[in-house]
Amino acid sequence: MDFVLPAEDDPRRAEVRAWLADHPRPTGRELAESGLVVPHWPAPYGLGADPVHQLIVDDELTRAGVRRPVNPIGIGWAGPTILFAGTPEQKERYLTPMLAGEEFWCQLFSEPAAGSDLAGLGTRAVRDGDEWVVNGQKIWTSGAQLARFGILIARTDPDVPKHKGISYFICPMDAPGIEIRPITTMTGVPSFNEVFFTDVRIPAANLVGDVHDGWRLAKVTLGNERVSLSSGGVLWGAGPTALDLLEAVRAAGPVTDPIARQRLAGIYIEHTLLELIRLRTLTARLKGEQPGPEASVRKILADEHGQHVMAAARDLVGAWAMVTGGDGLDRRAGRQRRGEMDPNLSPDKPEPDLRDRDWYTGFLFSQALTVGGGTGEVQRNIVAERVLGLPHDVDVEAGRSWAEARTAVPR
Numbered sequence: 001m002d003f004v005l006p007a008e009d010d011p012r013r014a015e016v017r018a019w020l021a022d023h024p025r026p027t028g029r030e031l032a033e034s035g036l037v038v039p040h041w042p043a044p045y046g047l048g049a050d051p052v053h054q055l056i057v058d059d060e061l062t063r064a065g066v067r068r069p070v071n072p073i074g075i076g077w078a079g080p081t082i083l084f085a086g087t088p089e090q091k092e093r094y095l096t097p098m099l100a101g102e103e104f105w106c107q108l109f110s111e112p113a114a115g116s117d118l119a120g121l122g123t124r125a126v127r128d129g130d131e132w133v134v135n136g137q138k139i140w141t142s143g144a145q146l147a148r149f150g151i152l153i154a155r156t157d158p159d160v161p162k163h164k165g166i167s168y169f170i171c172p173m174d175a176p177g178i179e180i181r182p183i184t185t186m187t188g189v190p191s192f193n194e195v196f197f198t199d200v201r202i203p204a205a206n207l208v209g210d211v212h213d214g215w216r217l218a219k220v221t222l223g224n225e226r227v228s229l230s231s232g233g234v235l236w237g238a239g240p241t242a243l244d245l246l247e248a249v250r251a252a253g254p255v256t257d258p259i260a261r262q263r264l265a266g267i268y269i270e271h272t273l274l275e276l277i278r279l280r281t282l283t284a285r286l287k288g289e290q291p292g293p294e295a296s297v298r299k300i301l302a303d304e305h306g307q308h309v310m311a312a313a314r315d316l317v318g319a320w321a322m323v324t325g326g327d328g329l330d331r332r333a334g335r336q337r338r339g340e341m342d343p344n345l346s347p348d349k350p351e352p353d354l355r356d357r358d359w360y361t362g363f364l365f366s367q368a369l370t371v372g373g374g375t376g377e378v379q380r381n382i383v384a385e386r387v388l389g390l391p392h393d394v395d396v397e398a399g400r401s402w403a404e405a406r407t408a409v410p411r
């Protein structure tokens with residue numbers, strides 16, 4: 001499971017370094033046009049990079065302090081699908097501004113009655129000349145209020161089995177008839193929205209792939225995962241890590257409460273297990289192998305770990321933190337309370353990590369970890385069926401549960 005990144009004089013490193021020397025503060029557009037945003041994509045958008053080459057690019061960008069444009073749904077979901085099934089005109093029009101972060105994208109999939117059972121969606125798209133007319137409602141649409149475009153799946157044939165009558169569209173978010181109503185979550189931020197469609201006209205040229213082939217396309221990005229060295233924070237790769245929590249606790253003084261000590265040790269064990277799983281998955285990718293079952297269990301463990309870390313932080317600070325957005329875990333505050341000087345910090349230098357809001361909003365947001373991107377229960381169904389080979393949860397064709405289907409079998 002050990003691996004060593006290619007040496008300092010590797011020509012692929014030299015190439016990235018030379019580009020960074022010419023572009024020490026690159027714009028999003030410059031990064032997009034260089035292929036460094038998605039090195040694993042083919043040219044002209046990426047470099048056709050293999051996993052090792054991807055890690056080199058990541059490593060060099062990190063060293064240079066260069067961050068890629070932020071457009072997660074565009075770059076992670078919409079982009080790979082358009083690359084896979086889009087027309088040449090769609091690729092030409094949408095991909096570069098998306099990779100440059102100039103046009104933000106959202107995902108119009110979930111509906112009030114279609115979340116885990118996404119294929120049960122009811123939003124309709126009906127062809128009318130050179131346009132599709134869309135009516136219905138989406139919900140939990142992250143960033144819709146900021147987005148220029150959305151990837152939309154809608155029912156185009158209601159008379160066939162549900163997975164077979166869905167089509168995939170590029171939806172301009174400023175089209176007449178779209179109403180976006182922000183939903184303010186308990187973090188205080190309207191991070192997602194309800195989106196209503198009333199006779200919204202989308203050009204026929206915005207259909208991606210074939211009519212009624214949207215379900216297959218909705219799953220296309222599964223094979224497009226980027227290889228990355230970063231372990232990231234506990235909030236889906238963002239926010240603080242377990243080690244940040246443990247460091248803050250150590251800096252704030254000894255933990256004598258036996259229950260708190262047990263809990264912190266447990267969090268460290270979870271962190272270590274997740275790190276081993278991550279390295280094993282990474283090693284498989286570097287060897288050109290598909291990740292094994294460990295990749296399937298990682299999301300379940302990581303989401304629950306995020307909740308454990310954030311709940312422990314809240315409990316250590318106490319309820320006071322939740323009403324003030326408090327700083328009880330602030331490393332500097334801990335040191336100041338004990339009258340210690342930190343040689344790495346001067347009064348005019350900002351705290352390097354563990355900003356108050358990270359922990360305060362992090363705890364509140366962590367409740368969403370086991371819901372978004374497939375709930376913990378649905379992920380367990382996937383492990384049960386695809387890893388353990390247990391019977392399917394739902395008889396897809398008949399649309400009934402496995403338990404119902406079994407009792408219907410004549411004995």
Ligand SMILES: Cc1cc2nc3c(=O)[nH]c(=O)nc-3n(C[C@H](O)[C@H](O)[C@H](O)COP(=O)(O)OP(=O)(O)OC[C@H]3O[C@@H](n4cnc5c(N)ncnc54)[C@H](O)[C@@H]3O)c2cc1C
Pocket residue numbers: 106107108109110111112113114115116117139140141142143192368369371372373374375376377378381393
């Ligand atoms: C932070 C966040 C951001 C999101 N952003 C987006 C976005 O940008 N675009 C978008 O389209 N959607 C988005 N979603 C929606 C997300 O995809 C759905 O919330 C998720 O798929 C679950 O669907 P649901 O909320 O309708 O819950 P439901 O599917 O109604 O589930 C309700 C409960 O029933 C359980 N359940 C359902 N089916 C089964 C089963 N077969 N077996 C066992 N238990 C079951 C679930 O686990 C859950 O506990 C986001 C969600 C979150 C939390």
